[in-house]
Amino acid sequence: MGHCCTTGRGHDVDDDDEEDHHLEIAGGNVHLITTMANWEAKLSESIKDDKIVVVNFSAPWCVPCKKIAPDYIEIADKYPSIICLTVDVDELPEFSNSWGIKATPTFFFLKEGRQVDKLIGANKLELERKAAAATNLSTKTCN
Template sequence: MGHCLTKEDDDECRDHVEFASKNVHLITTMVSWEAKVSESIKDGKIVVANFSAQWCSPCKKIAPVYIQLADKYPSMICLTVDVDELPEFSNSWGVTATPTFFFLKDGRQIDKLIGSNKLELQRKTAAVSKLLR
């Protein structure tokens, strides 16, 4: 097993940490991003978007917590955006560190969290869940 110190270790590490689940959708194309954001607007749901990378240690650390939150708040749409698959898109959101979480309502940013702070992610997710229609 590799140490996941560089992107070259991706194949070994990908099997050990899940970045998507039943309630967390992996976004690797603009089409899938636009579809999920459109769905959230139509259904009046909050989007939580985790800009992440397979090789990122803090991303791997927070991924299970994010999946638990997605299960706890199924009325939100939880996405994981692979910054390596969508680098220009990630840059357009000003992502300079991974993980970076964006909270969107009606397609617009209402909050943001940079880093893998478990308690802060839980707090912010609980707070925005109260904004659901």
């Protein structure tokens, strides 16, 4: 599934370590999506609460994904008006393919379930900029 934006360790993750590896790509206010039911629930919540969703398509073996994860968690804490999700591309390969994921990490910014922005790669400054812009989208509709 997809390519890591730089060289990673590959797919040699032990099943016993799976939960630990998920902690490397999600945590804090970032919710790990492992099922379609999970996804549907979070998307419905975002629409009901008029919140922006940021979806990080990631993989625990991807070095840039692990490097950007703490920054993503920080952004999730900084902007409570955003719902931050992480999808493990290896856990939900068909779903990830349906989004056209070719590299990890790839971030999609959604409003009312529709894409409003996208970022490919682990660029902290650009992720922060796009999150701030997405927050402005959310507050504009509330006025």
